[in-house]
Amino acid sequence: MATPRIRLIVLVAGLLSAAASVGQSIPANVASGAAALRDRALDGELAWEIVESLTMEVGPRPAGSAADRAAVAWAVDTMTRLGFSNVHTDAVDVPHWDRGTLELRMTAPYAQPLVATSLGGSPGTPETGIEAPVVRVESLAALLELTQAELEGRIAYVDHVMERDRSGSGYGVSSVIRACAHVAAAERGALATVIRSAGTSRHRFAHTGGMLIGGAPAKIPGIALSNADADILTHAVNTGEQVSVRLLSTARDLPPTQSANVVGEVPGSGELADEIVILAAHLDSWDLGTGAIDDASGVGIVLAAAKLIMDSGERPRRTVRVVLYAAEEIGIYGGRQYAEAHADSIPRHVVGLEADFGPGRVWRFSSRVAEEALGLVDELHALLAPLGIERGDNEGFGGADLGPLQRQGMPVFDLSQDGTTYFDYHHTADDTLDKVDRDDLNQNVAAYVTAAFVAANIEGDFGRLPVTTGQRSCPK
């Protein structure tokens, strides 16, 4: 998961268009079929094997890298081996940002090396580096109140401590700081921005993540400090002495290149076969960890769920399409490309489920469907409830990669993973296989297969959503 989950501006640009078949109830045979797959999923091995294989044999796979290409080849091989139909790649133009090396040291009032990392898309420093006094604020609002005279020639330090909770809500504020602090700081003449990591780990990992909104290049470097190192810098500021840091970064953009969305299907049968239930995860990862929770887990969950449907003995009525998206982290390139390339068929995408919030147990089922379909969704929830899943509201997010489809009217389901520890690992070097619990992963597969099987086999659908345009911009 890459981007701020809060929508800064949402413009409602269309209205609901309901189909005649919206909201019919779940037949008993579909319910029992879903329940059988749900229970089978809990003892599965496949999701774990996929997460293990992708993290151990491909590892970190940032967009545009050689490992990204290896991941695409891995995905094609894996889907083919598992028996998916219509396995293919759709080329995606992607940026190729290189982290390079980073050195950050406090130089006054005393010397200390600091553990930090460049934010995704950050430019580097001049070859000779930057050394400048630090100006500390605790929020983006406080940064916006600073004047040119206060920031000119200095380094802005935004010291906001991310809050931990199950829904990951603290990431909203923190990721907006990540994306917007450098804009405000650059406008006021700052030389760089340093933020406390948008993460909850008390271990000494700096947390990367995209710093660009809307693809506009950043004017100054953006750097994240581990929580422990933010403590060190804050301690120094609190002495009242002038605090300076020295920064040397070789981060840079390499020439743009290509990656690919990797697609495979469990084909439908009969008159609804050209309708699509889409299962989404992203194939790329940040470069620091092996991308186990973000998002090999999602890849494992959706492939294992689709494989259970494939092996259920009967073809589903609708086509279940798995899309492993390219270049999500650096700006949802695969998700946007898919929606553009498949614009004509978006109305045939009856619902989307994305898995991109780690392998924590699903605790809530939210939806974003036409209102007439809410009864149907409640029936579906009854099949999920034995997994310990609450019914949420109808304001579901749907996921970053499915966002472009959702904004074009596709309903989405949110199977909300417990994110209590997600931001301890997310976007850090510590995102490795050992953070994934097999039982929790299987509970996810059970939830996804239940929802996908029902969506693929019922007569009715979930209507359409209003068409919206999700523009993002930073507060001024």
Next chain:
Amino acid sequence: MATPRIRLIVLVAGLLSAAASVGQSIPANVASGAAALRDRALDGELAWEIVESLTMEVGPRPAGSAADRAAVAWAVDTMTRLGFSNVHTDAVDVPHWDRGTLELRMTAPYAQPLVATSLGGSPGTPETGIEAPVVRVESLAALLELTQAELEGRIAYVDHVMERDRSGSGYGVSSVIRACAHVAAAERGALATVIRSAGTSRHRFAHTGGMLIGGAPAKIPGIALSNADADILTHAVNTGEQVSVRLLSTARDLPPTQSANVVGEVPGSGELADEIVILAAHLDSWDLGTGAIDDASGVGIVLAAAKLIMDSGERPRRTVRVVLYAAEEIGIYGGRQYAEAHADSIPRHVVGLEADFGPGRVWRFSSRVAEEALGLVDELHALLAPLGIERGDNEGFGGADLGPLQRQGMPVFDLSQDGTTYFDYHHTADDTLDKVDRDDLNQNVAAYVTAAFVAANIEGDFGRLPVTTGQRSCPK
């Protein structure tokens, strides 16, 4: 704490010499004085302030570095400010090893960067690096069974998983692997040794630590992998394919230099004033973390305990001497220098207490005293018991820096910290202030002040130990 805690060979070279005053009991006024300081310690601020100051304002302070010199200056300033007497430095010749940079990548059967770090004292690689197949074993014994033909031109990988327990006993096996695997591997023609970290962290930190025994230089690089990265390498080995890694390290020895033991006293009063109760910790740290648990905590504990005695309203009968040792991590240079420089006065060191196992709560009180003093030690234990401290045996270790004094006959006390999580942080970048719990730290101060106050104020002493010579050697 730096070195293997198991003694590979111990030669008994002397016999017990008991003094007339050994083992007299603790007078009521001494017991009540100790209990009062013990209880006062639990609400103290000083130990925490010291740990905070040393970690935040000096930070990592490896032997021979500029920060090591800053730490010595910090210690002199701090002891002087606290009112210690006879504050001075004793110069210590120290090696100056520089970690440089390290790059370790798996190159076959697939490409993966690996998180690793050089072991202390490791030489670097040739400038062009090393690329070679990996031979994995699970123990030092298994490595010793390999032949020249099996290791020549290869990289030995010792994949032993350290066990977690309260006493830190798993570190014995793991640190012997760290110190001895490279010797066996080099003898068999290996190009380098890679070990799974001698640590219990499941976070992605590689664990450094000295790799030299007896100061002999290493012939080949020694590298530690984080546990997660050892999992990656082992997974690759288990595929049955040939596994190769590429290693490039610029680690090197810089010219030897000087550091210093920093000494300060709470002077005794009266006829026992020339006898010494020594409180020890080490001032240096590894370079990766800020040395909060290893060993700023020890520095805080012993300084705060001595300060409580200083402020008790009466001078102790014996002198309480705090020694903050130099260059412990890289080979106990300060501890050995002290014993040599103070050889004449070792008989006047009546007992030693070292704090070098982190800030976990003290759970056991072991001793290593003359047998006639065991009754006295049991009385002392009664004063420690309210802190939740068990009585251990009379086979106490005494600590690395006090080892040279103990082997010359000085009795020692072990106030054993709970080490359940110690090796999650020890010798890693994750050894930072936030891992220290204030209440646990104060419980330590309470235990140390109790024992030191009693030792400094009773008429009798703890006898003398047999003189031994602690030679270390690696198994062949």
